[in-house]
Amino acid sequence: QVQLVESGGGLVQPGGSLRLSCAASGSIFRLSAMGWYRQAPGKERELVARISSGGTTMYPDSVKGRFTISRDNAKNTVYLQMNSLKPEDTAVYYCNAVVGNYWGQGTQVTVSS
Numbered sequence: 010q011v012q013l014v015e016s017g018g019g020l021v022q023p024g025g026s027l028r029l030s031c032a033a034s035g036s037i038f039r040l041s042a043m044g045w046y047r048q049a050p051g052k053e054r055e056l057v058a059r060i061s062s063g064g065t066t067m068y069p070d071s072v073k074g075r076f077t078i079s080r081d082n083a084k085n086t087v088y089l090q091m092n093s094l095k096p097e098d099t100a101v102y103y104c105n106a107v108v109g110n111y112w113g114q115g116t117q118v119t120v121s122s
Contacts, residue, residue, distance in 0.1 A: 011035035011111040013104045018116030021094055025120070029089040031104030031113055041108035043080060043087040047100035047118075054103070058089055072098075094120045 017029040042061045048054040058078035060066050066078050077090040099120050104113040
């Protein structure tokens with residue numbers, strides 16, 4: 010069984026930054042690609058960043074150049090650094106482990122002045 014616990018969400022002004030963390034329990038972390046998704050009210054959940062077990066990253070155009078995903082295998086943790094935040098980035102952000110398709114409980118990010 011794998012548990013994923015997100016943290017770091019909150020309220021930030023447009024143009025600001027936040028760093029989300031996702032701490033994973035279990036031994037699959039180092040073997041699994043990890044992803045960050047978000048879901049805004051009334052919208053479908055969408056991928057915002059993914060990192061392979063070897064560290065290769067990918068981003069959709071909507072966040073490319075603003076968001077950075079990274080992982081620390083020694084700490085079983087994946088991070089999402091979000092810069093130049095916009096009101097349209099407001100959503101609940103979820104961590105996902107591709108192997109086994111495990112999900113965290115989500116953390117709210119609100120971008121508003």
